[in-house]
């Protein structure tokens with residue numbers, strides 16, 4: 295086995311990893327980033343669209359794994375979308391250089407200040423709203439759709455119908471910012487450039503238009519000359535050495551998932567940014583197999599960010615439904631967060647199936663009042679999740695309330711086309727928590743019981759943030775790494 299000695303290793307190239315890499319590299323530190331997924335930009339392989347799932351559509355699977363309607367068989371390839379199946383919930387995650395930013399819908403939402411304060415009572419909210427949130431919106435290239443384009447573009451009929459119906463039902467709507475370049479989208483529409491959002495590209499990757507992390511934080515970090523990204527490098531376990539450094543067992547694979555080499559990396563400083571589920575797997579598995587010390591709070595306060603999918607069929611069938619042509623980038627939301635009885639936020643989601651299915655799809659985000667817990671099963675070498683219908687009960691109540699009110703005002707039926715009983719309680723895009731900031735770590739993400747290990751990703755957020763999470767994950771990572779560097783942790 296090849297043995298590598300490096301000063302700083304970051305595991306994972308999603309939001310937490312990309313922010314840490316940029317700030318450390320700017321501070322003159324040499325950083326090696328280990329990412330299990332493929333570097334798609336370097337590989338030069340195009341992403342597939344929703345209607346024709348190909349290489350990018352699934353992580354080493356024989357069948358596509360979209361939330362619904364999978365009829366496609368695949369040759370296993372290191373695609374960018376993976377699904378982790380638990381008894382009561384399925385969790386989708388991104389794999390590849392750029393992590394979740396490759397697969398996600400790009401919705402860049404800053405949380406409500408009141409809820410941010412409730413979730414993070416110890417953080418300086420003023421500093422976040424005046425400094426970290428504006429900073430990350432700038433770095434991530436967040437922008438907003440032009441209202442006239444939205445009004446005129448046939449690809450946004452689903453949003454216009456969704457907002458009109460919401461207003462009729464007495465709900466408040468909001469414009470949702472995104473990292474997809476809306477000026478590019480306008481050019482797509484005029485056929486001046488190749489199409490992406492207007493060509494059913496999302497979740498299997500966007501070939502154009504989307505400012506994913508490989509085009510923002512990671513590109514800037516690489517430009518410093520201090521970052522080396524090793525893709526298709528899967529970290530298997532971590533060992534704590536007597537001198538408080540770490541040894542990583544790493545398997546390099548090829549694009550069909552077959553082992554190319556087993557490697558060892560020794561590092562003085564380790565940053566875990568493998569995403570909520572990846573980070574918990576590494577910590578808990580290393581604990582079970584290597585006596586790796588973990589704090590009792592690891593695995594606690596896990597949540598699905600209140601994700602709850604639902605839909606309505608038979609939406610305005612006589613006036614052309616929700617539209618045969620749909621952009622994959624959502625720009626509308628319904629904000630019912632201030633309702634004390636049924637607080638929720640919901641995305642008015644596209645369903646670009648290439649035909650008019652007169653169906654409206656919604657991804658609700660609710661509070662998570664009952665949190666779950668993650669543990670490790672040594673026999674099956676996998677995570678277990680203490681999470682069942684009792685955790686999503688209130689979310690279901692909110693979804694029922696929402697659908698009832700929408701149908702009463704507008705017609706339509708509960709969607710049996712998309713979900714067994716009209717509700718997708720088991721669909722989770724936003725796993726959060728399990729390594730909560732200030733509980734399992736110190737106030738800046740340094741893991742308790744450790745001197746040289748930091749966790750910087752979604753696992754720091756205690757299971758809920760009330761909106762789509764990546765703006766918050768990025769802002770927390772900025773805050774932590776800035777202070778860790780200030781405190782000379784990487785000197």
Ligand code: FDA
Pocket residue numbers: 305306307308309310311328329330331386387388389390391392393394395397398399400401402403497527528529530567568569570572573576723724725750751752753761762763764765767
């Ligand atoms: P992230 O998951 O981004 O990155 C972790 C990286 O670590 C991955 O690249 C993974 O391959 C790698 N890794 C894991 N284990 C490893 C190991 N052992 N060795 C090496 N590498 C390893 N959010 C939002 O705000 N707006 C939105 O519109 C959406 N939409 C959306 C759609 C879909 C389909 C999904 C699946 C998710 C979203 N999200 C979203 C959620 C968002 O993408 C997610 O919260 C963030 O990507 C999480 O960022 P992290 O930095 O925590 O990890």
